Amino acid sequence: MEKPLILISNDDGYAASGIRQLTDMIRDLGEVVVVAPDGGRSGASMAFTGTTPVRVHRMANDGEAKVYACSGTPCDCIKVAVGQLLNRRPDLILAGINHGDNAAINVHYSGTMAIALEAAMKQIPAIGFSSCKLSVDADFSALRPTVRQMVTAVLEHGLPPRVCLNVNYPDAETFKGIRICRMGLGDWVNEVEPRTDPRGRGYYWMAGNFVSHDGHDDETDTWALHNGYIAVTPSHLDLTAYSAMPRIAEMFGA
């Protein structure tokens, strides 16, 4: 039987430690191809490149895994891989391991989860892996058993249509277990820092701190991370606020 085809991407770039460790963790579970940005694309969200050409370069193999570096966004990587580079449809798309968590509303800014959501559009099962360990040389070896467990289960059973998984790991070497979570709410504060350049002209850095709005809600991914669990948030594409529909209909006389 043909090995399953596993496409791996990320938003930290093809050479990041996290994607190399992820590739190493699962390389025996299928035929692995890496198509990832040629450098960091943190905060890229689901942006795609509409006005400039996208280039792709074949890099040295990582073991038996072919590696391609792409000048575009994380979403571009998936579009180019599925549309052009791969000779068959992938059975699974993995993103990460991201250096930094993508819990709560930060999914919306995340290039890692953009990959998983792009896969969901294409009805290809996908998992985005992120860790609270930010360091560029973080050691993710503690994630290996559960990464393999989840990848194996999804390869065997698939996922519900257009559902992908957002998996976040605490900054720890042992975990209390896997929690199935809902997406936490929150916002960023102090997110714009004004500065003055040497010529006396003002500019801004986007920065800030995330503030959870969940309180002591033990069902969210934010809670799970803060309490030592691996947070698994099943995620989909539908943003419809169903419960708000009657109120808006009333307001607009529709």
Place this chain on the structure above:
Amino acid sequence: MEKPLILISNDDGYAASGIRQLTDMIRDLGEVVVVAPDGGRSGASMAFTGTTPVRVHRMANDGEAKVYACSGTPCDCIKVAVGQLLNRRPDLILAGINHGDNAAINVHYSGTMAIALEAAMKQIPAIGFSSCKLSVDADFSALRPTVRQMVTAVLEHGLPPRVCLNVNYPDAETFKGIRICRMGLGDWVNEVEPRTDPRGRGYYWMAGNFVSHDGHDDETDTWALHNGYIAVTPSHLDLTAYSAMPRIAEMFGA
């Protein structure tokens, strides 16, 4: 009583016809400030600028409305406006009018709807306006009565917490009415076009065609647009696939 403060942004740039027409439609309903990208940012999604500084330039007023051009993404515009430029919290954030629709799953790629979702994170009521008219000099005057109706209603009643509105107009001069919709599903096909440059090296253009997966589902925004209605999709931030949670728990033994 102080006039409500209305912040307007878009992803086509501060000088686009759509944002100027929107500003003109509602300028008497409040104090209007425009903070928009300094050029086109279509397909920017919720990307923010993490690795380079963001610059903001004060441009000539549009009537009484102050206008700022920002070097960053649509999300950056909202962060800088709310965090630095405005002297009070806006009562309403408007995006658009986008030259091109943002119905169905395209919300995820949209810079227009990124503005509305960013506002939802900040718990500020927001409406994203888009039209199927793509032309850079499209005449949106047919939208004026319903744009004013919706803006007035939201200024008066607000919106449910963390809910924003995705409003899409058909390419028409008259409309059958307002439909409250859910987000349609679909995907893009033929989205990567390979070419060869004059030096013989390959590159790709991101392109493609949207294919709806809704069938004859008359509850979606895609259906409403194709049938001459103004599509209003109440949208929120929560991507949790609640119905998939038991299945994933079973698969992972969680």
